[in-house]
Amino acid sequence: MxxxxxxxxxxxxxxxxxxxxxxxxxxxxxxxxxxxxxxxxxxxxxxxxxxxxxxxxxxxxxxxxxxxxxxxxxxxxxxxxxTVHETRFFRHQPSLDLLESVILPKLFDSRPNRKQLQVWSAGCSTGEEVYTLCIVINQFLKDLSYNDCYLAVTGMDISMPALVIARKAIYEQNKIRHVPEQYRKDYFIEQGDMRFQVIDALRKRVCFVPFNIVDMKKTLLESMDIIFCQNVLIYFNRDRRKKIIHHLVERLKPGGFLVLGAGESLNTPHPELEKLDFPNSLAFLRKK
Ligand SMILES: C[S@@+](CC[C@H](N)C(=O)[O-])C[C@H]1O[C@@H](n2cnc3c(N)ncnc32)[C@H](O)[C@@H]1O
The missing domain is CATH 1.10.155.10 (Chemotaxis receptor methyltransferase CheR, N-terminal domain)
Known part of the structure; x- marks a missing residue:
């Protein structure tokens, strides 16, 4: 041989x-x-x-x-x-625009007095997606004075080393270059060695948990308002993808939103999902 x-x-x-x-x-x-x-x-x-x-x-x-x-x-x-851990802050701007201009307004229009917002990043890698979501949503809550709403973002991944990095929340300058300047000032603190840590106020809102997306029965999460699962499904075959989508939908509240990577596809439509019409993105509302 x-x-x-x-x-x-x-x-x-x-x-x-x-x-x-x-x-x-x-x-x-x-x-x-x-x-x-x-x-x-x-x-x-x-x-x-x-x-x-x-x-x-x-x-x-x-x-x-x-x-x-x-x-x-x-x-x-x-x-x-x-596993491929490629990720970055503010990785897919159209999905974030959709979050800011459609998903969050819809969630608050339907329940202006909501006391909490539960968000899940499935396949979160080293945390950049989780902190990006936290920044965008926190900014929305602040700008519209939704001061009573508690934001909780859970990041999950199969890779333990990736989760260790995510929990530390310390990133080199190069890694935060895609974060808009004002957000860099507001949400990161320089560590003195060209490394920057996400501020405590944001870190308090997140938690990182090991999980295997093909074994979702073990996941305690349920009743999510928003689930981001971007650039993860590409690693699975068609049948597996279908099952994963099914389990993700089960964990969404009716009226909640599922955001996938723009290039990913559902293959077959899910009966409980309604596709959102927004450019360069792939996202769904779970019907009530
Ligand atoms: C390319 S990264 C995507 C990170 C982030 N969602 C983004 O879009 O920037 C894919 C992540 O999926 C995770 N992953 C792969 N298979 C998984 C599985 N079976 N269960 C949970 N996470 C998995 C990998 O460890 C990796 O961190």
Missing amino acids: AALNGSLSCFEKMDDVLFDTWTSLLEERTGMHLPKERRSFLETSLALRMKEIGSQDFASYYQHLQSEKNGGHEWLTLVDRL
């Missing part, structure tokens, strides 16, 4: 059987679908981790992951290596 290139040449390339074994394990545990074109990504990611922990070949590493003693811990590390 051929070997991997460069510093990983001590490992053999995967044959079809081995590739199927690994992709089935990933699919079963995370829902993540790795097509054949990503075989070298899988080989390289596994081999890099195997080298770090001194595992000899794919089969023994597979066994290690099944072991009761350290398998669970190792699995968390591997999942972090295999």
Whole structure:
């Protein structure tokens, strides 16, 4: 069997059987679908981790992951290596415009005296999406003097290392470059080393929780007013996506809103969802 290139040449390339074994394990545990074109990504990611922990070949590493003693811990590390955490503050402006100009006004028109607003970011990565939502919504509440409304934003992700970063809420200057200047002044504090931390008043409104989107029965969240799930569904196959959407809708209040990534699609319409007509965005109202 051929070997991997460069510093990983001590490992053999995967044959079809081995590739199927690994992709089935990933699919079963995370829902993540790795097509054949990503075989070298899988080989390289596994081999890099195997080298770090001194595992000899794919089969023994597979066994290690099944072991009761350290398998669970190792699995968390591997999942972090295999998931894509790309994110940024104010990543998709049209979705934020929609939030500010349609979703929030509708939620407050229907209940002007609401005492709380429950928001969920599913697949929140290192926290940028959560703090962006917090800033935009907090600003809306402040500008319209909805002072009695308590905002709570929950970020969830399968990657524990990503959640650790999210909870610290400290970002390098480069990472906050997309935050509008006034918001940078209002919502971040310089740490003295070109790193900036989100202010306490905002951090008090958020919490970060580990979760696996394919195992939503374990999620206690329900009755959400707004769910953002952007750039996550792309990693799942069609059936999985359908199930995930179904579970997300169950956790939305009637009259609540689901916001997906603009390039994502529902494939088949959901009977309880009504699509919002807003440019360059993909969002739905859960009908009452
Ligand atoms: C590309 S990031 C998107 C981050 C953010 N939503 C955004 O749009 O900027 C995708 C995130 O989904 C998470 N993810 C992948 N599979 C998951 C699963 N089964 N359960 C929960 N989160 C998952 C990854 O760990 C990653 O942080």
